[in-house]
Amino acid sequence: MDLRALRAARERFWHRTLAAGRCAGCGERHWLQAHHALPRQLIRRELSDVEELQWDERNGVCLCRRCHERHELAVQRLGAQRLPAAVREFASELDRLVKGDPFAAYLERTYK
Numbered sequence: 001m002d003l004r005a006l007r008a009a010r011e012r013f014w015h016r017t018l019a020a021g022r023c024a025g026c027g028e029r030h031w032l033q034a035h036h037a038l039p040r041q042l043i044r045r046e047l048s049d050v051e052e053l054q055w056d057e058r059n060g061v062c063l064c065r066r067c068h069e070r071h072e073l074a075v076q077r078l079g080a081q082r083l084p085a086a087v088r089e090f091a092s093e094l095d096r097l098v099k100g101d102p103f104a105a106y107l108e109r110t111y112k
Contacts, residue, residue: 022062025071025078042102088104088107
């Protein structure tokens, strides 16, 4: 399997694993999607040599399509109280690997 196919399979698995249950924003059970609480680009920029961290399940939040779109377009951001505790723990763990606290700062700025 080439690298592109492997990445696509990993992404499909990540989305299927997280997009189960209920939307963290509104409780909806349909049209669920997996959302990266910490953007993959941020993880790549700060930790370029650790690609697998982009797909860590602790960085995922289950959202319905409507809440996901509203969050991404900054129409209505997901509140910090709606983030799973695992996301905050993951951000703290990543912050210990780099100088400063870019991951916790991102969560604080984005999820108010």
